[in-house]
Amino acid sequence: MQNARILTMILLLGFGTADTTLLFSAQKSGERGTPEPPKGNLQRSAEILYFKRFAESGSERGKEIYFYKCWVCHNDYTRAAGTAAPTLRDLYKRPRLISGQPVNDQTVAAKIKTGGSNMPGYQYTLTEQDLADLVSFLREGKCCWEDFEEKEPPRNPRYKAK
Amino acid sequence: MGTLLEGIAMQLVSHKNAIRTTVYSDRDGRYEFPKLEAGWYTLRVARPLEYKPYQREAVWIEGATSLDEIVLERVTDSEFLPPTPEILAQLTDAEWLYNVPGTVQEKKIFSDTCGSGCHNYQQSLRDRFDEKGWSLMLDRMTLYAGRLVIEKNRPGPDGKIPMGFGLTEENRDILLKFLARVRGPQSEFAPMKPFPRPRGAATRVIITEYELPRFDVRVHDVAGDADGDIWYTSNRSPIIGKLDPRTGIVKEYQVPVTPGKHTGQHWLAIAKDGKIVFTETWSNNLGVLDPATGQVTKWTGTGGNKGLAPDGFVWGTCDGRYLCKFDPKVSAEPIQKIPLKKSQNTYGNDVSEDGNFFVGGTPWQANFDGIVWADLRTGEIWEVQTESGHADPSRGGVDPEGNGWNGGRGGRITEFERKTHRVREWESPTPFVTFYEAKPDKNGEIWAGAQRGGRIVRFNPKTDRWIEYIFPEPFSLDWRTWIDNSTNPVTAWYGDHNGYIVRIQPLE
Numbered sequence: 001m002q003n004a005r006i007l008t009m010i011l012l013l014g015f016g017t018a019d020t021t022l023l024f025s026a027q028k029s030g031e032r033g034t035p036e037p038p039k040g041n042l043q044r045s046a047e048i049l050y051f052k053r054f055a056e057s058g059s060e061r062g063k064e065i066y067f068y069k070c071w072v073c074h075n076d077y078t079r080a081a082g083t084a085a086p087t088l089r090d091l092y093k094r095p096r097l098i099s100g101q102p103v104n105d106q107t108v109a110a111k112i113k114t115g116g117s118n119m120p121g122y123q124y125t126l127t128e129q130d131l132a133d134l135v136s137f138l139r140e141g142k143c144c145w146e147d148f149e150e151k152e153p154p155r156n157p158r159y160k161a162k
Numbered sequence: 163m164g165t166l167l168e169g170i171a172m173q174l175v176s177h178k179n180a181i182r183t184t185v186y187s188d189r190d191g192r193y194e195f196p197k198l199e200a201g202w203y204t205l206r207v208a209r210p211l212e213y214k215p216y217q218r219e220a221v222w223i224e225g226a227t228s229l230d231e232i233v234l235e236r237v238t239d240s241e242f243l244p245p246t247p248e249i250l251a252q253l254t255d256a257e258w259l260y261n262v263p264g265t266v267q268e269k270k271i272f273s274d275t276c277g278s279g280c281h282n283y284q285q286s287l288r289d290r291f292d293e294k295g296w297s298l299m300l301d302r303m304t305l306y307a308g309r310l311v312i313e314k315n316r317p318g319p320d321g322k323i324p325m326g327f328g329l330t331e332e333n334r335d336i337l338l339k340f341l342a343r344v345r346g347p348q349s350e351f352a353p354m355k356p357f358p359r360p361r362g363a364a365t366r367v368i369i370t371e372y373e374l375p376r377f378d379v380r381v382h383d384v385a386g387d388a389d390g391d392i393w394y395t396s397n398r399s400p401i402i403g404k405l406d407p408r409t410g411i412v413k414e415y416q417v418p419v420t421p422g423k424h425t426g427q428h429w430l431a432i433a434k435d436g437k438i439v440f441t442e443t444w445s446n447n448l449g450v451l452d453p454a455t456g457q458v459t460k461w462t463g464t465g466g467n468k469g470l471a472p473d474g475f476v477w478g479t480c481d482g483r484y485l486c487k488f489d490p491k492v493s494a495e496p497i498q499k500i501p502l503k504k505s506q507n508t509y510g511n512d513v514s515e516d517g518n519f520f521v522g523g524t525p526w527q528a529n530f531d532g533i534v535w536a537d538l539r540t541g542e543i544w545e546v547q548t549e550s551g552h553a554d555p556s557r558g559g560v561d562p563e564g565n566g567w568n569g570g571r572g573g574r575i576t577e578f579e580r581k582t583h584r585v586r587e588w589e590s591p592t593p594f595v596t597f598y599e600a601k602p603d604k605n606g607e608i609w610a611g612a613q614r615g616g617r618i619v620r621f622n623p624k625t626d627r628w629i630e631y632i633f634p635e636p637f638s639l640d641w642r643t644w645i646d647n648s649t650n651p652v653t654a655w656y657g658d659h660n661g662y663i664v665r666i667q668p669l670e
Contacts, residue, residue, distance in 0.1 A: 004165040004213070005191065005233045035202040035220035036177045042206055042217065045636050046251040048660055049284060053377055067378070068285070073302065077424055078312040120295030124347040125288075150425055153376040153399045156661070160373070161179040161410030 038158060054154060057129065062137025063149075065130055069122065071145050084118060088143045105135050164233065166191030169359030171208040171634045174223065176201060179410040180373045184208055184634040186365035196368055196667075200224040208634030209252045211356050212237055242353035253356060254636040255283035255614035256594040261354040262287065268340040269594060271333045273614075277596040278327040278525070278554065278571045280309040280659070282639065283614055286341070290349060293342040300338055304329055309397070310424055310444060328526040328554070357592065360632045366669040367631045371662050372405055375412050379403075381657030383430040383440075383642040387453075392644070394657045395427035395440055402427060402438065402451055405663055415456050420445035430642075431470035439476065439490050441465040448476065448494040463494030467557060469513035469520060477520055477538070478511035485520065485536055485543065504530045504545040510557030510568060510599065513538070521566030521578060523555025531555070533578040533585050535566045546585045548576060553587055557642070561602035569597030569610045575621060576600075588621065591628050598640065601654075604647040609654050611640025618643065618654060618666055631666055 040047060047053045051064040066088075072078075073085040092103055101107040109131050115121035126134070137143065170187040178201050187193040201224075206217040213234040221229065243249050253261075255277075259269050276286050291299065304325040307315050318324045325334060343349075374381070379396035386392050392405040400417045419425055423445035430440045438451040446465040451458050468478040468488070475497075480486035483506060486496035508522025520536040532547040533555055548555065548570075555576045558568030566578035573596055574587045590597070595615035600608050608621040616636040620629040639659030646653040654666040 002164070002236050002239060003233050004167050004236070005231055032202070032222055037202075037204050037219040038175055038177070038180060042173075042175060042204065043208065043251060043635070044660065044662070046248065048637075049251050049288065050247065072311060075312075077310070078306075080422075081313040083312075115295065115298075118298065120291050120298045124290035124292075146424070149378065150398065151400060151419065153378050153396075153401070156373060156375055156377050158180050158373045159375045159412070161181075161412070 040158075051130070051133075057133055059133065059136040059140045059142060062133035062135070063142060063145075065126070065134045066137055066143065067145055067149070069126070070134075073119070075144065076146050088138055089147070090141065091143070092139050092141065105139065108138060109135050167234065169361055169365050169632075170210075170213075170234070171632070173206050173208045173634055174198065174203040174221070175206070176203055176410075177220075178202070181410045182371040182634070184369040184371070186360055186367065188365055189362075195223075198223055205229065207232075207234065209636065210234065211249065211252050211359075212241075212243055215248075240353065242355050244353055245351035249354070250351070252636055253354060254616035254638075255287075256592060256612075256616075257354065257357055257636075258287050259283055259594045259614075260357070261352070262344045263352075264340050264344055268336055271329075271337050272340060273594050273596060274552070274554070274572055275304065275327045275329050275333070275337060277594075277614055279303065280639075282637065283594075287345060290345050290347055291342070292347055293338065296338055296341040296345075300334060300341075304334070308443070312424070312444075326526070328528065360630070363629050363670060364631055368665075368667040368669070369631070369634060370407075370665040370667070371634070372407065372410050372412075372665075374403065374405075374661055374663065375414065376401070377661055379661060380426070380659055381641075381661060381663065382426075382428050382443075382659075384644045384655050384657045384663060385430055385432050385642075386644055386646055386655065387432050387436065392655055392663060393430060393432065393438055394663060395430045397426045397428060397443060397641075397659075398424070400425040402430070402440065404453070407665065415451055415453070415458075417442070417449065417451070417458050418460065420447065420460075420462075428465060429467045431468075433470065433474055434472065435474075439468075439470055441468055448488065448490055450490050461490070461492075461494035464488065464496075467509060467511050469511045471513045471517040471538070472515070473517060477513050479505070479508045479522060479534070482506055485534065500536070500541055500543060502534060502543065502545060504532065504547075505534045506530075508534050510555075512557065512559045512566075514560035514564065519560045519564050519566065519580075521558055521560055521568065523553075523558060523568035523570065523576065525554035525556050525571055533566060533568060533576060535578045535580070535583075544578070544583050546578060546583060548574075548585050548587055550574065550587055556597075557599035559599075559601045561606050561608075562604060563606065565602075567600040567602050567608055569600040571596045571598065573597065575608060575610055575619075577623065588626075590615070590619065592617070592630065599642060601643045601645050603645045603652045603654075605652070607652075609643050609645060611638050611643055611656055613638055613640060618656070620668065629668075631668070633664065635660075 054060040113123035168189045172193045173184040205221045380398040382395045382397040384394045402415045404413045428441045428443040447460045449460040468476045476488040483502045484499040487498035505524040511522045522534045531551045536543045552572040553570035553574040554572040555568035555570045564580040568576045577586045595612040600610040617630045617632045640656040644655045651668045657663045
């Protein structure tokens with residue numbers, strides 16, 4: 001396996017623009033404090049494209065999957081405009097699915113996998129982990145986006161400026 | 163002794179404020195960061211692609227600091243990279259589309275259709291459905307209107323629901339078969355070849371990324387004010403933000419919610435009195451925010467893109483076939499209407515800095531793929547078709563000579579030449595990118611976010627030279643580039659759809 005190298009050197013490069021002029025703090029050498037490296041994958045795309053900004057797994061990750069994969073049809077606005085997709089709010093408080101089956105993790109996951117006459121089946125798109133996280137989001141009653149996150153978007157833990 | 167690498171993206175992430183500063187190694191493998199605040203940083207290679215990830219968690223930077231030599235190890239000796247989750251996440255949409263099997267025709271139809279809207283290609287290409295599933299997806303995405311696809315398109319004269327993005331029945335069939343074949347239930351990815359890394363002038367740039375306080379605000383427009391702060395609209399939340407680039411601190415302003423309508427803004431511009439003039443997309447409002455008080459005034463009746471003239475009036479097409487003038491202090495009702503002959507609407511609506519000229523692009527209109535340019539002093543209007551008929555020109559701006567420039571979703575940049583009244587087109591050197599906008603700077607160079615290509619292009623029409631500045635993320639969902647002409651060279655800004663703000667500082 002070939003290796004390649006980068007010669008590295010950090011230099012001070014004058015710019016002359018207002019916001020790149022030096023912002024050295026009054027910190028003196030020896031008062032460096034403790035490093036606080038950012039957590040998680042610093043390649044943003046790896047978190048965004050695998051729905052891992054909110055959490056690695058569980059209902060918080062399920063919320064992100066729901067937003068990308070489900071919300072577009074299962075939201076109040078489009079339902080008011082005539083889209084037939086039912087709301088998934090309080091899904092687990094209902095006695096049965098529209099199909100007549102009882103509401104539980106197995107039947108909800110099966111419905112997501114197989115779809116219906118107006119819904120694509122996600123069995124080839126979502127992994128078992130994706131499905132488990134999505135189902136836990138629905139089971140824990142955190143749906144739906146327009147009730148909470150739309151008006152109060154989730155906080156970004158990477159934002160640290162003070 | 164190995165090979166000295168050019169175009170490697172070296173990034174420092176501040177532990178204090180999470181600001182990310184990225185520079186690129188030159189032909190000798192050297193890189194230089196600008197002056198940074200003394201402190202702890204994480205040093206990493208962004209998008210290492212054919213090399214294994216490199217990251218040092220804690221590096222103390224204070225003044226001139228030299229770091230050890232870095233040796234990067236290749237992932238594979240092949241020029242084709244294994245399609246692992248880690249590598250797939252580093253590839254741009256355009257690289258994905260370049261690498262999946264299919265004809266150029268199929269891919270261009272995909273790009274024109276699925277790249278005309280408001281998501282990345284990967285949101286589609288990461289999915290796998292059978293043909294029925296893809297057909298349902300296409301129906302949802304093309305028969306419903308706007309970014310949220312909430313309401314069905316209005317029926318045409320024949321009673322049929324028209325498909326969006328100019329998609330024809332014939333092309334829908336090609337697109338459906340393409341998706342069902344390359345992203346069918348059993349489809350797999352072959353090893354992928356990335357596009358070339360930056361070279362030469364494209365490495366002489368500093369890219370700075372700023373975190374925002376919240377996820378999923380879907381940044382749309384950015385603009386800088388007289389204090390050097392950057393304002394942004396969020397397309398999916400009731401928040402307008404102001405970023406202080408010196409500290410990374412963001413101040414949020416709440417926009418009152420219109421009952422029954424999805425929240426979110428679109429266009430933003432800063433008036434001479436410092437007030438923020440904006441539109442709301444989903445509730446169709448024209449608004450004014452007073453930064454001093456946080457008070458918002460909204461007028462219902464017009465949304466989308468607009469152009470702010472220096473006299474405080476707002477311009478944009480309205481009522482189907484008119485170029486309209488609005489007074490945002492009074493209402494969203496037009497106070498002047500100039501009839502158009504060919505264009506039924508312009509997507510972009512931009513006014514020159516001196517207020518003399520207007521330019522807008524008309525995408526997706528079957529009988530007119532073209533530019534509307536107006537001399538606002540005389541009311542003279544030119545509506546000129548593109549040569550290709552497939553530029554889908556959208557947002558843009560006016561250069562110092564009064565020429566109108568627009569970015570086209572068909573992967574082209576267009577110019578309306580003021581003196582000759584001709585429209586010229588340029589195709590992107592990188593395949594399968596789309597443009598939503600093109601912004602001229604004070605020198606007449608054109609900046610355009612190459613959407614889905616993870617880059618911004620800088621095009622010099624006098625020399626026909628393109629410089630492509632490649633970002634440390636594979637994203638470039640740039641709906642508005644704002645050029646800071648007060649710096650030399652100029653500085654470009656944009657807010658990424660994925661939720662962060664980017665500054666591009668060329669070194670030449």
